[in-house]
Amino acid sequence: MDRLQDVLEFERLRRIVNVKTAPYILLALAVALLLRNYLSKQTRPKTWLQSTRRSPDPEKPTDVNTFAEKRMKPTEREPGTWTPSPFTRPTAPPYPNWSHLTTKPLPYRPFRHGPYHITMGLRSMHWDEWIELDNHYLRFHADKARRIAERGPKCCRTSTGDPTTADPRVWDGAVELLEELSAYLSERYPSMFVRTDVGVDNIITNESFNIPELTMNGIREDPMQLCARLIQDDLAIMFEKEDGQYYLLAGAILLAGFWRLEDKFGMPLSEIHTSGDVPGFKEKLEKGMTNFFRRVQPEKAVLRNNYFLQVDDDLAWSSSIGDEDSETVGWFTAEKNRAVEHHYFRSERQSLRRLPRSGGVVFTIRTYFHPVTEIAEEEYVPGRLASAVRSWGEDVSRYKGRERYGEVLLEYLDQKHEEQVARGVDFSKEEEVRAYPW
Numbered sequence: 001m002d003r004l005q006d007v008l009e010f011e012r013l014r015r016i017v018n019v020k021t022a023p024y025i026l027l028a029l030a031v032a033l034l035l036r037n038y039l040s041k042q043t044r045p046k047t048w049l050q051s052t053r054r055s056p057d058p059e060k061p062t063d064v065n066t067f068a069e070k071r072m073k074p075t076e077r078e079p080g081t082w083t084p085s086p087f088t089r090p091t092a093p094p095y096p097n098w099s100h101l102t103t104k105p106l107p108y109r110p111f112r113h114g115p116y117h118i119t120m121g122l123r124s125m126h127w128d129e130w131i132e133l134d135n136h137y138l139r140f141h142a143d144k145a146r147r148i149a150e151r152g153p154k155c156c157r158t159s160t161g162d163p164t165t166a167d168p169r170v171w172d173g174a175v176e177l178l179e180e181l182s183a184y185l186s187e188r189y190p191s192m193f194v195r196t197d198v199g200v201d202n203i204i205t206n207e208s209f210n211i212p213e214l215t216m217n218g219i220r221e222d223p224m225q226l227c228a229r230l231i232q233d234d235l236a237i238m239f240e241k242e243d244g245q246y247y248l249l250a251g252a253i254l255l256a257g258f259w260r261l262e263d264k265f266g267m268p269l270s271e272i273h274t275s276g277d278v279p280g281f282k283e284k285l286e287k288g289m290t291n292f293f294r295r296v297q298p299e300k301a302v303l304r305n306n307y308f309l310q311v312d313d314d315l316a317w318s319s320s321i322g323d324e325d326s327e328t329v330g331w332f333t334a335e336k337n338r339a340v341e342h343h344y345f346r347s348e349r350q351s352l353r354r355l356p357r358s359g360g361v362v363f364t365i366r367t368y369f370h371p372v373t374e375i376a377e378e379e380y381v382p383g384r385l386a387s388a389v390r391s392w393g394e395d396v397s398r399y400k401g402r403e404r405y406g407e408v409l410l411e412y413l414d415q416k417h418e419e420q421v422a423r424g425v426d427f428s429k430e431e432e433v434r435a436y437p438w
């Protein structure tokens with residue numbers, strides 16, 4: 001009986017679905033399918049987000065980084081040219097409860113469980129968070145002042161070129177950066193910075209910056225050096241030339257640990273990375289990075305984080321890779337298997353934006369620096385760091401010097417991780433509690 005019913009039903013359908021109606025039915029089916037798919041997408045991710053809150057993985061090529069890159073429109077500009085943009089940064093609200101004595105450094109722990117991906121790892125930056133300052137300010141400030149006194153133009157320079165080829169954008173870009181910093185800092189950190197008619201005063205260190213005259217407390221200085229004295233970050237500005245490449249033409253690199261401005265000054269971006277043996281640069285990064293630099297617009301700033309390990313406690317220059325003034329420096333000179341008390345976790349927060357007037361692309365590079373023994377006390381950190389260090393490929397390991405400290409470090413991290421397991425730490429909650437980059 002059922003069978004007969006089926007046959008009759010089929011016959012009826014067959015009559016309806018003749019050549020004329022078939023396209024409409026197919027169309028209706030397709031619309032229904034799309035609608036269903038759309039509706040399920042609408043509801044599913046919401047609950048999924050609320051329940052697991054997985055953070056985007058900036059080290060994964062398919063995740064947030066390409067997202068930021070893809071949103072940028074291709075550019076029609078002639079290489080090496082820039083038309084000033086009317087963009088002005090939105091006014092920043094004061095940092096909530098900020099104090100140079102009590103606000104702790106942000107606890108960036110930007111490493112993931114393996115596998116390791118080589119990418120730029122960019123995420124969008126909110127304008128309010130351009131520069132982060134905290135209660136390490138005075139120490140960084142004093143370190144910078146000492147480095148400026150000892151090394152001056154080796155660390156802080158603005159290219160003036162030779163008189164025949166001098167590029168006026170470069171000096172203008174350095175001054176523009178000083179103006180931008182003075183405006184931003186007085187909005188964001190009013191308990192430290194106060195705007196004046198000619199620039200900005202730091203009312204904690206008693207330094208008065210005059211922008212038209214390029215002076216600090218009456219003494220004239222390189223504009224990048226003045227910028228460096230204001231914040232905890234190192235700074236670099238890249239300018240596009242006619243060949244479409246970006247050149248490092250202004251910098252204040254005082255606390256970089258592993259690289260020297262003199263080695264890289266005037267170089268194009270690609271050479272900076274190949275001369276530094278950045279792993280995977282040619283294969284995985286160069287094309288994307290070049291495109292990214294060409295396209296980055298004044299209104300879209302980005303952030304990225306990275307991390308290194310160091311086997312001495314010198315923030316400014318990691319002396320275990322050699323003397324800062326020696327010809328060749330590298331991990332090969334570092335003492336092998338130093339005790340874990342000498343292992344330091346070094347992490348950078350980099351921001352990247354284009355200055356609207358000069359068109360220079362500014363990097364800010366803020367270093368966070370902690371003993372490994374300190375961060376290994378934090379829940380989830382030793383296990384995750386050990387997994388990350390183990391997942392470095394051969395080239396990344398060479399670049400980060402793992403052979404010199406890996407055994408000691410991993411033994412220590414494994415032990416700390418096991419202590420947390422024994423203590424009953426809930427590892428299923430890791431993504432919730434410490435979503436990247438925390």
Ligand SMILES: *[C@@H]1O[C@H](CO)[C@@H](O)[C@H](O)[C@H]1NC(C)=O
Binds near residue numbers: 096097
């Ligand atoms: C700022 O301090 C006030 C009073 O101490 C406190 O209620 C508030 O939660 C703090 N805000 C932040 C963002 O820390």
Ligand SMILES: *[C@@H]1O[C@H](CO)[C@@H](O)[C@H](O)[C@H]1NC(C)=O
Binds near residue numbers: 205
């Ligand atoms: C800044 O000036 C004030 C007032 O003259 C003084 O009390 C303070 O110690 C000075 N600070 C520094 C870092 O010199």
